[in-house]
Amino acid sequence: MMDINNIPDHPVVDNLRSTGYPNGREPVVMKCPKCGDECDFYFTDIDNEIVGCENCIGMYDAVDFVENEDI
Numbered sequence: 001m002m003d004i005n006n007i008p009d010h011p012v013v014d015n016l017r018s019t020g021y022p023n024g025r026e027p028v029v030m031k032c033p034k035c036g037d038e039c040d041f042y043f044t045d046i047d048n049e050i051v052g053c054e055n056c057i058g059m060y061d062a063v064d065f066v067e068n069e070d071i
């Protein structure tokens with residue numbers, strides 16, 4: 001007869017118990033080098049330099065932007 005107390009836990013249960021995460025790894029938290037906020041995306045310029053993230057990048061309609069510039 002099978003002893004219910006000797007059944008090994010599923011690996012996910014083991015991981016959750018020891019680390020708190022199902023895969024046993026802490027999720028990587030990315031921070032924007034420009035604003036310091038936690039972010040999921042980086043935006044880069046034409047030279048592949050990071051210019052910001054979804055929290056600190058603005059997007060403007062090009063025509064509206066030019067019309068609002070004092071040039």
Ligand SMILES: [Zn+2]
Binds near residue numbers: 055
């Ligand atoms: Zn940012």
